[in-house]
Amino acid sequence: MRTSPHRPLILKRRKLPLPDGNASYTPARDEPDGQGKGAPKHEHCSGDKPRDKVECGTQKFPTGIKIINHPSMPNTQVVVIPPNADIQSIIAALTAKGKECGNNGPNKFILISSGGASRPSDPSAAPQQLQSEDERSTATKQDGAADRQAELCVCFPAGSGEATGSGLDNSLTNIQWLGKMSSDGLGSCAVKQEMEKENQTPVHPEEDSVAATAVSSTSSSWQDSISERPPYSYMAMIQFAINSTEKKRMTLKDIYTWIEDHFPYFKHVAKPGWKNSIRHNLSLHDMFVRETSANGKISFWTIHPDANRYLTLDQVAFPIPEHHPISTGGGSQNRMLADPFSSLPGRKMKPLLPRVSSYLVPIQFPVSQPLVLQSSLNIPQPMAQGAPLSSSETTRSSKRVRIAPKVSVSASLDFVGPVSLLSTGFSCSPSLLLRWEEEPSPFLPVGPVKEESHCEEGPSPFPPTQSVKKNDSQPGEASTSFPSALGIKQENEDSYPDEWLSPFPTALSIKEEPVPSEGEPSLFLPIPCVKQKKHFTLLKSPLRGVSDTVIIKRREMGRSRRKQHLVLPCSEEPVLVLPESIGSDSFRLISDLPSLQETHSLGNMVQLNCSQEEGGPFKTPVKDMFCRLPVSSTPSKVPTATPPQGGPDPWRLTPITKESNEMDFSPVRIPQVPFTSLQENLDLLAFNSTPLKNLFDSPRQLLQTESNDMVSGPLTSSPASNPESIKQPSPEQEGQRLSESQSLMEGLVLDTMNNSLSKILLDISFSGLEDDVLGTDMSFSQFIPELR
């Protein structure tokens, strides 16, 4: 994203990094198209900050903490933290170091847990990591300014110490990064970066650079080995396959082929039933949307933009631990990782994706501004464009910020408060690592969050009406735009049929409900979101309503897993969501309209969501419609009743223009507000909080129920603490603030991949107090309390 100079990143690591994780959402790289606007950003590249680097050499602290200069990054030091180290010691060490170095000293610190790991076995890996780190840091810095601010990136092993430390990737969000970490922890490291050749990902050079680093090319053992089943779930593999193409769409057959090509196991060893499983997954998961070629003869499978993390194999590639202990077992965590690979002989199936209990969740909070995020790489442009996210997602993308799962939401919220506090407190922007305990479902697609974009297809975010058709084929992209719309859908519980949106008035007669004005806070409820855990359904296929069709899928949670599609045009939603109040800017941000939904940015997002949910105008209606309609995905089945469904058409969305700006890739939304002073920040916070709060109130409950765990106590608490203030805001004020809040909210993004993986990135920026970056005294504990 943009820049945010100040934003610190918070990473949370879940237990295991999954390869698949969605994380990948990094995607940017994939995106070929580029439409993007996006740019991604910043990232990389460049710049680095040359600044003076001071260097202080390597030092070791009593606690075992080591601080060494980053090999390639100027002003950056790598802090190796022993598993047992406590935050205070870390802080103390950093502080000491900071003092030692003085202002000119390094302003970035990458914290790595040494947990066990050590370095990667892979020689190559190490360097890569470093690079990545560099990039990452660079990115960070690039953002901006940042001159002085110090940034800390902390990676802790979440649970165990496994962590490893490997480097951080440029983008914290990058899955690879996670993988590396994990791998390191595991021991091996090779990150596999497979390349992607496969992915055709067109990589943009730039991105490449970023990504590239990661990628080197190693082949993974499992990849190579025919006998080993890849550690990825079918869902992940399908994503890899689809994302490997520029258009992000692929026919079933091509998917089979891609998988066979990349994972010989399926070609030579797996039972033929694997194809059935692929089909099953395609039909089952809402994130996979089937598009029909113009002539209706060819079906392409795409990934709902909202849900697409643009993962590519290379991104996730993870080293195989062959040798590893992991496989067997190391800690549970390790196991997890291992699992995938490992394969358990006995089992029927091996879980491809490990379920991780915890993933790394980077959270970006934009308190301040700009930031950086990740990014780079992969972020899919689409996202940037506005691809809708669906499921899970969250994250990431630029545009949409979705918070994925409720959890995320809550988390974000929680964070907000605290974060801000921190920020105020600190001069630097440190990064904290938070552990999110579990997220419910990481994945987006399914995820916890329900956000749905209603119209996914609705390419036109803005134009409400627009229908979708996309001319081209790129559905995905189009869809991306969609994000805005995304609403959260609740599937389960509520059955209000309405959930979905019905964007399209036209085609379907879905009911549109008036959307509640945004103003109404109450409505917004995130709650549903929260609740919903997982399923978010997206719309899937297009229906043809008229010319365009969009299909929405609905999934019912409870019952079957099947997903349904509806078609929707998405048009309207956007309107609803945004309140006038919102400033233009904010508007934009949010705007993604379509993204609105997506953006769950905090406050705003919430509202949006709520509205959606609530009003459900979008969703609900849609849903209802669907429900009523036989929308079942399968054409064959219900067809009759249903309205035109499936049309082969083009429901493709038009490509959105993307909001370009807004989008950042960063999952988190950047706050637009620039940061000025602490006070401001505080104000912001206040704002934020308020909005959030509003949003949350109800949601909160939800969150609490479901996601409490996520947030660390303090964090959560903090927000809570503010409640009063928050609530206070009159509607009016809210309106004004909404934008702000939105921006803040936006900052939060959640990523999840496969359900299993999720990351949340928060950017927090601290205002500038530079003084001590390290802050001399600051201790988290201190902060925390304050926060609270």
Add this chain to the structure above:
DNA sequence: CTATGTAAACAAC
């Protein structure tokens, strides 16, 4: 309970 994997029944081509 959820996520994932498998198998299979069906339907439409």
Add this chain to the structure above:
DNA sequence: GTTGTTTACATAG
């Protein structure tokens, strides 16, 4: 036979 959708069941966490 292929492609898709669903349902049902199993397993692991």
